[in-house]
Amino acid sequence: MIITLSVYLSLLIFLVAIVARGVRIVNTPIHLRWELYPVPHEKGRSQYGGSRMEEVDWWTKPAKKDSINELVVMLKEILLLKGVWEHNRPLWFGSWTLHFSLYLLIGLMGLQVLSAILLLSGFSFYAEIPELYRLLLKYIAATGFTMGTVGAVIMLKHRMFDKKLRMYNTKSHFFNIIHLGAIYVSGIFWMIADGGFVEQQAELFKGVLSFSQFPAVPTAGIVHVAIVMLFFVYLPFTHMTHFFTKYFIYHDIRWEDKPNIPGGKIEKRIVEAVTQPVSWSAPHIKADGKKTWADLVAMTGAEKEEEV
Amino acid sequence: MPCHCNTGRLEPSSIEDISKPSEQLAHVCLEDLPKLPPPYDDFNDLPPYKPLTESAREDYEATLDDTMTVGLPKAKSPEEEKEAVDKFLTGLQKLFSKEDNWTFLQPLMLSMEHCAKCQSCVDDCPVYESSGYNEIYRPTYRSEVLRRLYFKYIKPGNKWYKKFQQGDIELNYTLLVRLCELSYRCTLCRRCAQSCPVGVDNGLISREIRKIFSQELGWTQKDLHERGTLQQMTVGSSTGMNTLVVKDNIDFIDEDMTDRTGIEVKTPWDVEGADVLLIENAGEFLAWPENHGCIGLLLDAAGISWTMSSDIVGYDGVNYGLFYDDMQLARVATRHFEIAKKLKVKKIVMGECGHESKALAPISDRIGLDLTPRESIYTLMRDIVFSGKIKFDPTKNDFPVTLHDPCNLVRSMGIVEPQREILRYLTPKFREMTPHGVRNYCCGGGSGFAIQTPFNFNDWRNQISSRKKFEQILNAFKDEGHDPDQPKYVCAPCSNCKGAIRDLFDYYGAKAKSGYYYGGLSEIIVNAMVDAKEPILDWEMM
Numbered sequence A: 001m002i003i004t005l006s007v008y009l010s011l012l013i014f015l016v017a018i019v020a021r022g023v024r025i026v027n028t029p030i031h032l033r034w035e036l037y038p039v040p041h042e043k044g045r046s047q048y049g050g051s052r053m054e055e056v057d058w059w060t061k062p063a064k065k066d067s068i069n070e071l072v073v074m075l076k077e078i079l080l081l082k083g084v085w086e087h088n089r090p091l092w093f094g095s096w097t098l099h100f101s102l103y104l105l106i107g108l109m110g111l112q113v114l115s116a117i118l119l120l121s122g123f124s125f126y127a128e129i130p131e132l133y134r135l136l137l138k139y140i141a142a143t144g145f146t147m148g149t150v151g152a153v154i155m156l157k158h159r160m161f162d163k164k165l166r167m168y169n170t171k172s173h174f175f176n177i178i179h180l181g182a183i184y185v186s187g188i189f190w191m192i193a194d195g196g197f198v199e200q201q202a203e204l205f206k207g208v209l210s211f212s213q214f215p216a217v218p219t220a221g222i223v224h225v226a227i228v229m230l231f232f233v234y235l236p237f238t239h240m241t242h243f244f245t246k247y248f249i250y251h252d253i254r255w256e257d258k259p260n261i262p263g264g265k266i267e268k269r270i271v272e273a274v275t276q277p278v279s280w281s282a283p284h285i286k287a288d289g290k291k292t293w294a295d296l297v298a299m300t301g302a303e304k305e306e307e308v
Numbered sequence B: 001m002p003c004h005c006n007t008g009r010l011e012p013s014s015i016e017d018i019s020k021p022s023e024q025l026a027h028v029c030l031e032d033l034p035k036l037p038p039p040y041d042d043f044n045d046l047p048p049y050k051p052l053t054e055s056a057r058e059d060y061e062a063t064l065d066d067t068m069t070v071g072l073p074k075a076k077s078p079e080e081e082k083e084a085v086d087k088f089l090t091g092l093q094k095l096f097s098k099e100d101n102w103t104f105l106q107p108l109m110l111s112m113e114h115c116a117k118c119q120s121c122v123d124d125c126p127v128y129e130s131s132g133y134n135e136i137y138r139p140t141y142r143s144e145v146l147r148r149l150y151f152k153y154i155k156p157g158n159k160w161y162k163k164f165q166q167g168d169i170e171l172n173y174t175l176l177v178r179l180c181e182l183s184y185r186c187t188l189c190r191r192c193a194q195s196c197p198v199g200v201d202n203g204l205i206s207r208e209i210r211k212i213f214s215q216e217l218g219w220t221q222k223d224l225h226e227r228g229t230l231q232q233m234t235v236g237s238s239t240g241m242n243t244l245v246v247k248d249n250i251d252f253i254d255e256d257m258t259d260r261t262g263i264e265v266k267t268p269w270d271v272e273g274a275d276v277l278l279i280e281n282a283g284e285f286l287a288w289p290e291n292h293g294c295i296g297l298l299l300d301a302a303g304i305s306w307t308m309s310s311d312i313v314g315y316d317g318v319n320y321g322l323f324y325d326d327m328q329l330a331r332v333a334t335r336h337f338e339i340a341k342k343l344k345v346k347k348i349v350m351g352e353c354g355h356e357s358k359a360l361a362p363i364s365d366r367i368g369l370d371l372t373p374r375e376s377i378y379t380l381m382r383d384i385v386f387s388g389k390i391k392f393d394p395t396k397n398d399f400p401v402t403l404h405d406p407c408n409l410v411r412s413m414g415i416v417e418p419q420r421e422i423l424r425y426l427t428p429k430f431r432e433m434t435p436h437g438v439r440n441y442c443c444g445g446g447s448g449f450a451i452q453t454p455f456n457f458n459d460w461r462n463q464i465s466s467r468k469k470f471e472q473i474l475n476a477f478k479d480e481g482h483d484p485d486q487p488k489y490v491c492a493p494c495s496n497c498k499g500a501i502r503d504l505f506d507y508y509g510a511k512a513k514s515g516y517y518y519g520g521l522s523e524i525i526v527n528a529m530v531d532a533k534e535p536i537l538d539w540e541m542m
């Protein structure tokens, strides 16, 4: 039961910390616009990085959005790490294998949730769940664990020997790679230790979904689960949260492209921001902790003390 | 190869080195710089890099590299140093507070907390590459310093865990003065940000560092602040021109343009209800007067109802606040908007100036309410050229032309094609630089570097931050040879970029050696006008 409770606890910590981080980002005030082109939703223009500001009287014309292209750009980045491919080719293979193996394992988890639902609905793992499906799960797991191990080894090598990275490494970089590597290696051991890996993992998910006893799995399986759960607890407190904060960086900043229209939502948020008191203390700011941003903007910054 | 200056290459070997007192943290040897294409490939033939004088080193905090642009006077006592460090810490807190930094808190926080330290961004930085990859100019170096300070002093959490995640750094006065100068070794071109897979923006981080120094400690670059925004807000323009002087100058420009083209040009002032309020970088009126003359001529020829404003700030689109200080940015932009409202114009058209366009169009879109719409002169010019109202003869522009893309207009605004459409039509020998458009390289004068000349900063700019641009220009014209009597034109439709390219060509003697000239977009258009009596591009005078 301790194992089952630890699983819940780690998932809870993960969820709460991720939501808290998301809320913190969403609750920041409106910021000044800071787009960076190309913006992929600019229909007919994103190929060369153009924007609707290329048109005379652009504000009188409806914005033409290309959501499909935006999705394609996102998928290329997420699935193929296009940015690293284009700008840091030597790092690409290690980074891609490490990332892609994670996607495979997340996919595997998703499918195992489905397996667990089927088991809970009374299906029998061997008699009623098609073999093809079971094989698929097995191959996803084997590929994911192998790719991940290879990726971890390559990335470790880069972090240790690549002169370009060396000065910027911190202890956490090595820890993160070793931690991920341990997930993959323990997964391989679990698969080797017992031919019933897929079924055991499905049973494990069933246990989690039904709040029941942790099923019998080999020691390698317990070690694997423990390392995965530690990763869930650790991840929200690292830079690796970029897996979801990237959404904000791209959609709320680089590709934001939302003009301030009279009477709109943005206007309301601007009013909130400019009516806050400002406390910067350089002489030209003229702040006294009471004057708001709007008050200070009305000044020149060159007023003498007695004029303030 | 021995260093001609006998110092040898110097660079930090760790992030923490920035806090360790030493005579100088980094030194670039000319021999380490990437070679320029011929005939500029022998550094022995090129202008020497003037070292900082002994007296500058004695009086100022010159411990970063070979130059200075902020030029901080040496602290008089340890108490003064301590006070500065304390203030910096308070400023750092404010930088991450909702009230004091609502303008950029979200982008900054996201850039601070999610860098994977993969270094995918670094090779795309023209400053880093052109310095021979000196560590001090790596886009992530200064960001990493701020990041470590943020995690150590601002972000809540266990100090050992934060150290484990982000590493450590010692905040002291040595770090402070170096970081302040270092924030002015980045042109804020944002090319590195395009390359970051996570979306971290090292250009933004450089700007935010400048903000702490300006907004909390009052440490500013004088050309941007005292002679820049403060002078503009009080006298009317960062050039120092007041209303009378500017009107006088514009009168003269109009007369000269009328004489040269045979087409009447008269700039209208303070016309209420005009369709267009034209706001240009006032530096044009002094350094490149024909640019304003050509714009005025084209607006008239297209039958556009337009005006300029003689109000303080109204005739100068410069907004150096964009480069270092949000309050100054907002103050200048707010004046522009107030004047547009007062004149009841339909739109503001921003002249050939990248930073003005970016400051006034996207960035200032959120500094006020019910703002007059803004448009780039490029788009309006494209419509004028293709409107059929003016007759052109492109053979009048029968010389090699290439186009420089101002970062602020392409990378930060996505205005890429209008200027090209014009050049493809009006200049038969047009060719692109490689790379171009949104992946362009900065002219090296970005973030106000073009107007900064203290100490030997000019040398640093021409040798390092503008080097990549020079290489691009040389490559664009490589099939044309270097005959000085065969003019080759770099169209640089931005006042700041023109300033940098002017200095670059002067520095390397590119006009005399290779026949390189530079200028704006409007001049090229007027030069091709059938009705213009004389060519506007007068190589003898340029």
Ligand code: SF4
Binding pocket: B114, B115, B116, B117, B118, B119, B120, B121, B122, B140, B195, B196, B197, B198, B199, B200, B201, B202
């Ligand atoms: S800024 Fe981006 S590209 Fe550069 S090191 Fe950080 S994550 Fe990598």
Ligand code: SF4
Binding pocket: B124, B125, B126, B127, B128, B138, B139, B185, B186, B187, B188, B189, B190, B191, B192, B193, B202, B203, B204, B206
């Ligand atoms: S913004 Fe430009 S100059 Fe600054 S670090 Fe990035 S690429 Fe280099």
